[in-house]
Amino acid sequence: LPWLIGAIFFGGVLAPIALLFGLRTTPAATASLLLNFEGVATALIAAVIFKEAIGKRVALSIGLITLASIVLSLEGGSQWGLSAGMALILLATFSWGLDNNFTRNISERDPFEIVMAKGLGAGTFSLILTFALGKPLPDVSRMLMAGALGAVSYGLSIALIILAMRKLGSTRAYGWFGSAPFMAMLLSLAIFR
Numbered sequence: 001l002p003w004l005i006g007a008i009f010f011g012g013v014l015a016p017i018a019l020l021f022g023l024r025t026t027p028a029a030t031a032s033l034l035l036n037f038e039g040v041a042t043a044l045i046a047a048v049i050f051k052e053a054i055g056k057r058v059a060l061s062i063g064l065i066t067l068a069s070i071v072l073s074l075e076g077g078s079q080w081g082l083s084a085g086m087a088l089i090l091l092a093t094f095s096w097g098l099d100n101n102f103t104r105n106i107s108e109r110d111p112f113e114i115v116m117a118k119g120l121g122a123g124t125f126s127l128i129l130t131f132a133l134g135k136p137l138p139d140v141s142r143m144l145m146a147g148a149l150g151a152v153s154y155g156l157s158i159a160l161i162i163l164a165m166r167k168l169g170s171t172r173a174y175g176w177f178g179s180a181p182f183m184a185m186l187l188s189l190a191i192f193r
Contacts, residue, residue, distance in 0.1 A: 003102045004117055011099025012122025015092040022088030028192060032184040033068065034089045040065050041097025043171040050101055050170075058171055103162060104170040111162035115155050 023031055040062050046052035054062075069090075082090075106114060130137065137143070157180075164173040 003105045004114070005121075007099045007102040007106075008118050008121035008125075010095040010102070012118050013125050015095035015099065016122070016126075018088045018095065019092040022085040022092065025083060025085035026089060028188040029185045030086075031089055032188060033182075034086060035093060035180075035184075036065050036182075037069050037090055038093040038096045038100075039174045039177070040069075041094045042100040042174040045094075045097045045101045046104070046170040050104075052169055052171055054171060058175065061175060100165075100170050100174055103158075104165045107162050107165045111159040114162055115159045118158070119150070119155060 019031075026034070043054060043058060043062055047054045103114065103118075138146070161173055161177050164176070168176075
């Protein structure tokens, strides 16, 4: 239960809020690539806190992703700078790194039960926050579309990654999962130029 509660808090509450505020001031393509830092955070947390073994290839990957994140933060005059939006996106990636490792510790359970618990926990918090802030609920058709999108992009993908973590561990599973932001970047460039 503590692992599940931690996963819900970091992955379903803190990370999405940090990401949404970060997206306000960060271009979608840059944000998408910065989200690859989730793999670095997951691997570092797995190695340092949970003592998961990291090989040379994984260490090289961590270094390359970190270097890419630094390059993305370069401003026009080749000056390094970390905007508030970028910092919030990196906070989201570290929060998801904690979520990933906490979820790894309960990955032997039914993945669909884990996803349902995480979704209900995060969704309940979001609903309470919506009412607390006095925001209106979207219309029913929009809620149904968002629910369908979430069932696939969140529910199914997380259930599959939980199954992968059983066999591969957090670091390797999220290494493969890390290709998602590249797909998002390509779609961002194709759809939104």
